[in-house]
Amino acid sequence: MDGNDMGGGGKCPVMHGSLTSTETSVTAWWPKSLNFDILHQHDRKVQPYGPDYSYRKEVEKLDYEALKKDVHALVTDSQDWWPADWGSYAGLFVRMAWHSAGSYRLADGRGGGGAGNLRFAPLNSWPDNANLDKARRLLWPIKKKYGNKLSWADLIILAGNAAYEVAGLETFGFAFGREDIWHPEKDTFWGSEKEWLTDSRYEKLDERESLANPLAAVVMGLIYVNPEGVNGKPDPARTAMDVRETFKRMAMNDEETAALTAGGHTIGKCHGNSDPTGLGPEPEGEDVVGMGLGWKNSNQSGNGRFTLTGGPEGAWTSEPTKWDGGYLDMLLDHEWELTKSPAGAWQWKPVSIDEADMPVDVEDPSIRTMPMMTDADMAMKVDPIYRKYMEKFREDHDYFSRTFARAWFKLTHRDMGPKPRYIGPWVPQEDLIWQDPVPAGSTDYDVEAVKAKIADSGLSVADMVSTAWDSARTYRGSDMRGGANGARIRLAPQNDWDGNEPARLSRVLEVLEPIAKETGASIADVIVLAGNVGVEQAAKAAGFTKTVPFTPGRGDATAEMTDAESFEPLEPLVDGYRNWIKDDYVVKPEEILLDHTQLLGLTAPEMTCLVGGMRVIGTNHGGSAHGVFTDNVGALTNDFFVNLTDMSNTWNPTDDEGIFSIRDRQTDAPKWTATRIDLVFGSNSILRAYAEVYAQDDNKEKLVDDFIAAWTKVMEADRFDTRA
Template identity: 65%
Template sequence: MSNTGQCPVMHGANTTAEQTPAAWWPKSLNLDILHQHDVKTNPLGVDFSYRHALKSLDVAALKKDLHAFMTDSQDWWPADWGHYGGLMIRMAWHAAGSYRIADGRGGAATGNQRFAPLNSWPDNVNLDKARRLLWPIKKKYGNALSWADLIVLAGTVAYESMGLPAYGFAFGREDIWHPEKDIYWGSETEWLAPSDNDKSRYSGERDLENPLAAVMMGLIYVNPEGVDGQPDPLKTAHDVRVTFARMAMNDEETVALTAGGHTVGKCHGNGDAAKLGAAPEAAELHEQGMGWMNHSSRAIGRDTVSSGLEGAWTTHPTQWDNGYFYLLLTYDWALKKSPAGAWQWEPVDIKEEDKPVDVEDASIRQNPIMTDADMALKMDPEYRKISERFYKDPAYFADVFARAWFKLTHRDLGPKSRYIGPDVPTESLIWQDPIPDGPRNINANAIKADIAKTGLSISELVSTAWDSARTYRDSDKRGGANGARLRLSPQKDWLGNEPERLQKVLSALTPIAAQHGASVADVIVLAGNYGIEQAAHATNVTVQVPFSAGRGDATVEMTDAESFEPLEPVHDGFRNWLKDDFAVSAEELLLDRAQLMGLTAWEMTALVGGMRVLGCNHGGHEAGVFTDRVGILSTDFFVNLTDMAYRWKPTGKNSYDIVSRATGEKRWSATRVDLVFGSNSVLRAYAEVYAQDDNQQKFINDFVAAWTKVMNADRFDLVS
């Protein structure tokens, strides 16, 4: 056999999608969501601390450089009117605007705009140029400045340079190093698919699928031309209201952000969009990661094509002023098509002096424009009231916008304790989920001794501590045990928290906290730790679960109850509970929850096995409790799951019986979440480790480590 012309390299790096295990076996559980952002992907190494690196950042020099950058136009991508402010604001806005409150995913806190799919979304056309323009600044400040922080700071400084004082700014966003696989952006198979296609994100009377916020695949918010590209400001108003609400913005914040974002800069559609090349992820090698290139015409300056709409919103697009509301409310507007063929609104009989000048030739004036979303602020009755109030009181508008911009760009950074830098506002805002500092000098052993006297069971203690901590989301750093909001509405009434059992436990633990001068939050965690220590001791293993005092107790006044509603658990595989039937499997929901909590696959495995034998199932049901020694931290879940003396019989959509092969007698019951640890090859490998005769101690150690990680996930004060 001839080898002529054959490449000697195995092409594993070029494996096509059709050759992956997921393509061959599509029903196989994909654990990649728990394996992403491995330390191996980070070129800065495991010892690098961005928080430490930030201490060397010269913030004053950085801001001075950014101010100078705004008006230092680079020939390869010239600034409109000689000012990059509009472009930088759009970049920061589109980074932060991908956030949604339902699962806390998206947002600007990871610098994910650099990677697919966001770097190639149709709504992000030419934002790759914005980041390349900033490269000299990133290069200069190096590891002391993340891309994530730089992107948001550039937008904030842009506003400052155009006359809007910033409410504040915080550093602390740490870059990721490869695309995120954990974010569901929609089921559509094509960009900008209309809502009547077969994979629409809408149902009923324009009900948008959770957790999505944008109206189409590839958009940050709404379609600027109107619903499905058909102008109708009142219909668009509905989309705007839903989209911004899913970012935790009220009507006033929505109007302020829309108007403030469109007070400066312009849309670009002065050309043929069909001439644009591929997006960055599909661009040719020689384009060096830049997309949407047009090599057939000039395609820069006044001839740029981005959104397809063409024109500025205001008379002076490089100045912060009240010109947006002046034009919107003073003139009548009519529908027209941009040179690129996009629907836009243009004023009727506008005064020549109210027209903005051309971006390259100040002797030429062009019509301003409005999008369908802008017209919604004029035509929707509630938005109109707010718009008129802002028009009459420019100072109030500026203040509301500055605060809303700060919220937009910091919402996913987490609580105020994670903020770094000289411009962090002193004011605590309710959307930051403020929590007072808790006592640190408490006698943990004395508290545990009193907990032992309550007569509460191990499962009651452990389940309560778990329910308190499991709300934590690493996506936007919300939730967790700190604050003990389990005591408050709405959490105290959540079905997943078993309100009757919860009140029984809180009634016993709250007086103990008061007696010892401790926070209830700390006592709840200590109670769970005590339960685990007792369960481990029953296996003849002595272990002390690590504990760090200092959690505080939030008050009703510190709690935005409405914004906590999306944190309500409707499933919890760790406690073997599903509130309803879901379109995805129970095991996929478990992975989603584990990923949001920041857990690895082996940590998830250890926790599930331990929670089962401790009897922590929701409602005390028996599924998955593969042991006769409930309340003992044994490896029985894994031992009996992997025991070939049994076979597994489906009895329903999410229920199974484990029966003896010899007698056919039912031994245990199970759910999909239980059996996936035996069926999935990776999870079975972990389960077999814990089922080994020599790994009882290892299992307890791993369970305790994973448990402590969950309990401390929101203790940002413990991070150096």
């Protein structure tokens, strides 16, 4: 039979897989080619609203109190199709919010609950997220009711907050303002493993801190650590190492980690009271009749007491729907021994326990069930640091509640960025150091007078543009951290980063800081204005009089406002825009350039014009001549693109690895040197298409205009204080 034969003589109207299969993609044929998907993953075409829709405006129309009332009511409104444990969805909603937020990692700011990513693959089908599809379906009537005024991202986190409030915790606060995405972030690196729950991310298995960056979870498909122990082998002391490293990579200290563990396991239970062979495929692997749901359980009822989620089975406390100190008492008051759940998972049970201290069955309160602890829980008891906090929490329940509430707020808001992005009546007044606070800056000064003083300062175009770029390039659209606002480039650790050329930076700041003091402008504004002055001078040198847009009002952060340790991951190790690589890396520099570009929120054309423009302006790190394909350094010309695409030149490797010689094809005379990042704009078919646009004789001014637009986009990326 023909492969396209539909039976009955019919033919399939398309070749199988030709429209939707990834197996026939360009990168499948040529896996070493650059994959630009990461720059296009949130194209406006994938979202269902028009260009005038603004979630940040819509959410301010929300009836917040009515919404909270509805979510609170839902926590105890058990549904027949997916009944609640003990009549409460508190544990399920806590887990949903936790696993939505808990994918955040500090290294690149990706993951987290800020975009509603839990709705899409791969997160919606990770083994660790089993049955959270049901939690989202339970929320659907509320999302349907409040519609465009409420994002899934906000609702998912709000449901976790509401669950704790219904259980009796006074939460620290809640902020709206998370905007939904409409397509999987499929190019986020979650690990190199090809199978779920397999581990190939440690350089040395016995050194748990050797977990590959930027990852935080220990294996593919888990949010944190393996609850059964390292690689499924119970050993609480060793598991404590995993817990510490993973939570550190989420910007949590030991006390916050202990509080989150205790508070997270005060509510709800684990579900492993079934044979795992009866579990159906995850949502992305299910057929259409699954209604978008996965993990169908064929054992008994398939839900209630027979729910199968992760493997371990049982509650941690005697009253799993109540906020109390039951977890701490249970953990510390009993000796524990290894056992296995009905699903075959390793877990711990009390050596002895009074029946009255056992939790009741989720369906029948006349039945008492055995409590349990995971290996991660036992880590809280055997690790001396974690145990110290557990005992402290038990001694002072109010302190425990406050510490957990603040840690929970941090967990669920860490990826939202600065406080100006927070919306709603429950935003805490306190400025928290992990929010990277920046005081308001002055707008009451003469911008043109400041620019005139900068222009007369004697600083070169390269000095001004490089310093402004270095200040702004730390911005990450993943968690909205970094950027020029705050002028943290002058503070530790940024003022000592190799990529910021500390000696040059110090020299430039010595010129700019007195100008700021004299004019009343912030140092942050003056740094950006200096970059703008440099761009305007470079445009003028190329024959074009232009004004770079500028919005005043940036503030100057202090060392006391700066969590220096949490800024270490923002250090650039490669900056293709300034043609700099700190060290040799496994990943090619052009691939790191794409990653940096995506974090900056730039498109491929914007990346192209910025790189070419910065080369001819002369902003290379250390004054390197690589890629400076011009005899008119300092002028914003299209010379980089003209000479890159000129077929009278040849490109030749040199003895210096990663450096190439550009030579005259006729005479073999050397003309320039270049790096891989320079040459990829002439060798990659997509980037060459953009380079050819800027090399055209009629696009000299277009390059200048496009450069200014992209430059301004980077300089203004972190100005949440001025956005509607």
